[in-house]
Each structure stands twice: as structure tokens, then as C-alpha cells.
Amino acid sequence: MIPLTVQILLALLLDFVFGDPRWLPHPVKGVGRLALLLEAPLRRLFPPRTAGIIAVLLVVTISTGSVWLGCRLATALHPLCGDLASILFLTTCFAMQDLRQHALAVHKALIAGDLSQARRKLAMLVGRDTESLDEKEITRATVESVAENTVDGVTAPLFFAFIAGAPGAILYKAINTLDSTYGYKNERYLQFGWAAARLDDLANFIPARISALLVPLAAWLTGQDGSQAWRIFIRDRHNHPSPNGGQIEAAFAGALRIQLGGKISYGGKASFRPYLGDPQERMNSDTIKTALRLMVVTSLCIVAVGVLLKLITA
Numbered sequence: 001m002i003p004l005t006v007q008i009l010l011a012l013l014l015d016f017v018f019g020d021p022r023w024l025p026h027p028v029k030g031v032g033r034l035a036l037l038l039e040a041p042l043r044r045l046f047p048p049r050t051a052g053i054i055a056v057l058l059v060v061t062i063s064t065g066s067v068w069l070g071c072r073l074a075t076a077l078h079p080l081c082g083d084l085a086s087i088l089f090l091t092t093c094f095a096m097q098d099l100r101q102h103a104l105a106v107h108k109a110l111i112a113g114d115l116s117q118a119r120r121k122l123a124m125l126v127g128r129d130t131e132s133l134d135e136k137e138i139t140r141a142t143v144e145s146v147a148e149n150t151v152d153g154v155t156a157p158l159f160f161a162f163i164a165g166a167p168g169a170i171l172y173k174a175i176n177t178l179d180s181t182y183g184y185k186n187e188r189y190l191q192f193g194w195a196a197a198r199l200d201d202l203a204n205f206i207p208a209r210i211s212a213l214l215v216p217l218a219a220w221l222t223g224q225d226g227s228q229a230w231r232i233f234i235r236d237r238h239n240h241p242s243p244n245g246g247q248i249e250a251a252f253a254g255a256l257r258i259q260l261g262g263k264i265s266y267g268g269k270a271s272f273r274p275y276l277g278d279p280q281e282r283m284n285s286d287t288i289k290t291a292l293r294l295m296v297v298t299s300l301c302i303v304a305v306g307v308l309l310k311l312i313t314a
Contacts, residue, residue: 002083005307008161011090012303019097027092031063031174035181039192048191056178056195063174068167089166093173095153096299099146103288106142110135110285129265137263139283144260146291147252148245152176154299156207162306175203201243208244211298212237214305215251218297224290229255232277239274246276253277255294256287 002010020026038058042051067089075082102125109118118138119130125145133141156176160168179200182193212233220226232254233247239261240246253260257280261273281287 001079002087004162004165005310007083007087007165008090008158008306009303011087011161012094012096012158012299014087014091015094016097019101020092020095027063027067027089027170028173028177031059031170031177032181034062035059035178039182043192049194052182052192053195055182055192056175056199059178060171060174060199064167064171067170071166086166090161090169093157093161093166093169095149096296099149099153099295100292103142103146103292106138107285107288110138110288127266129268135285136283139285139287140258140260140262142288143252143256143258143283143291144249146288146295147249147260150252150295150298151204151208151211151244151248154295155211155302156204158299158302158306159207159210160203162310172203175199204244208247210305211302212247212251214298214301215248215255215294218294218301219255221301222290222293222297224255224294225257226255228257228280236274236276239276241273250276252291252294256290257281258283258287 035055038055039051042055045051046054071082071085071089074085102121105121106118106125109115109121115135115138118135119133122133122138122141123130126141128141130138130141157169157172160172162168164171175196178196179193181196182189183197183200184190184193215233216226216229218224219229229251233251236250236253237247240249249260253276257278259275259277259279261275264271264273
């Protein structure tokens with residue numbers, strides 16, 4: 001039997017080396033397809049909010065149960081098969097390398113001075129309008145996405161993996177995918193997506209705060225401003241429309257000594273987010289690489305805490 005902590009470390013290593021091969025079937029993509037498949041029939045049978053609640057319960061139950069059953073069946077063949085199945089499922093829940101590749105593609109375009117290409121690459125990373133963004137705004141959007149996805153793509157799946165292994169990690173990814181599919185504040189999803197959005201907020205509540213609390217340590221380890229990360233986290237963590245997104249973004253802003261937030265546009269509709277951090281350093285393409293280093297080290301700090309707690313409670 002391979003201990004869970006070793007399984008998680010191997011899964012992270014596989015993700016870091018191979019990323020997310022497009023040719024492999026991906027359980028998280030299956031979750032998204034199941035969510036879309038259930039939407040229409042449930043809308044026909046129930047009022048929007050009730051239909052959305054049922055959709056969330058079905059998707060979470062089917063996704064988590066399928067992974068649990070898959071691991072059990074693999075274990076029945078041989079304990080090592082069960083461990084390997086768990087590692088493979090865990091690997092699909094981590095998105096560190098995928099996030100790095102997308103952000104580095106934006107960085108590469110900015111280095112080349114190709115703003116049009118940078119905007120196109122950024123559009124693959126964020127949902128906001130990117131067509132008219134300048135270099136500073138492209139950099140800001142990329143850093144904000146790296147910070148937010150540090151939780152969504154790495155540290156929150158790690159948190160649930162340490163608690164309940166591969167089924168726990170898939171449980172979180174199902175919740176997060178449901179929010180990405182249904183959690184829009186528009187006419188179509190305001191009621192139907194209510195349960196998905198609220199459950200995602202709940203699932204991220206603890207991981208977002210643990211991650212943000214570890215950013216000052218990660219900043220110190222990477223040569224960034226740890227004390228500023230702590231100060232801005234305490235001061236600005238509630239300056240965000242998301243109850244969780246502001247935690248990690250504020251800490252990143254402080255560590256990088258930059259200012260996040262400001263004007264943002266979705267579907268041609270402009271809005272303004274309160275600022276996070278102080279504009280002590282000028283944002284440019286190098287800020288993206290620094291943010292990625294901070295993401296990796298913050299994630300490793302979460303791993304270290306998880307391993308330590310597992311050893312203490314063993």
C-alpha cells in the first residue's frame with residue numbers, strides 16, 4: 001500500500017511534469033459534460049432553484065461515487081492497482097502545470113511585444129473581456145488569475161485530498177466545476193446556479209484562508225515581501241466581490257508589492273473592483289513569472305502542512 005501522502009506527492013509530480021495531456025480522458029471534463037447534460041431535463045421538471053439544487057446533488061454524488069467505486073474495484077484486483085488508480089485520479093485534480101503554461105504563454109507574448117497574441121492567450125485564462133487591454137492590464141489580469149487559481153487549481157484540491165484522498169479531491173473539483181458551469185449572475189443562471197455558487201463558496205472557505213495565510217511564508221522563501229503580504233492580506237482581503245478570492249489576491253498583491261483590482265469588463269459591461277494592495281512596483285511581464293513562483297511555493301507549503309498534520313495524527 002502506498003500511503004496517501006506519498007500518493008499526493010506523486011500526483012503533484014506527475015502534474016508538474018506532464019500537465020494535462022489533451023488526448024487523455026479527463027474526469028473533470030466529464031463532470032462538466034454531466035452538468036450540462038442534466039440541466040435541460042431538470043429545468044423542465046422543476047422550478048429553477050430546485051432544479052439547480054438537484055443538479056448539484058446529482059453531479060457531486062455521481063462524480064465522487066464513481067471515483068470511490070473505481071478505486072475500490074482497482075483495489076479488488078490488487079492493492080497496488082488501487083493505489084495507482086488513486087494517484088491518476090488525484091493527478092487530474094491538480095492544475096499547477098496547466099496554469100503555469102497558460103500564464104507563461106501570456107508572458108512570452110508580452111516579452112515579444114505582441115499585445116494581440118497576449119490578449120488571445122489571456123482569453124484562454126480568464127473570462128473577462130481582453131480585446132482592448134494594454135500591457136499593464138494584461139499583466140494584472142494574469143496575476144489575478146494565477147492567484148485565484150492557486151486555490152481553485154492546487155491548494156483546495158490538496159486540502160480535500162489530504163482529508164479524503166482521490167474521492168475528496170474529485171468532490172471538490174465537481175463543486176468547482178459546477179460553479180464554473182452554473183454560477184453566473186445572469187438571467188439564465190441567477191436561480192438555477194444559486195446552489196452551485198453557494199456550495200463553491202463553502203468548499204473554498206477554509207482552503208482560501210489557509211493558502212492566503214501561507215503566502216507571506218512563501219513570499220519570504222521566494223525573496224518577495226512577506227511582511228507586506230501579511231499587511232495587505234489583513235487590510236484588503238474583503239475588497240473583492242468573492243468572499244474567498246480576495247483572501248489570496250490580497251496576499252499576492254502585498255507579496256508582489258503591486259495593486260490589483262480596478263476596471264474590469266465582462267460581455268461588454270464594465271465594472272470596478274476595489275483595489276487590493278499598493279502600487280509600489282510597476283507591473284510588467286516579469287511580474288507574471290514572480291507570481292508563478294509564489295504560486296508554486298505556496299502550494300508546496302500547503303503540502304508540507306498536510307504531510308506534517310498526517311504524521312502528527314498517524
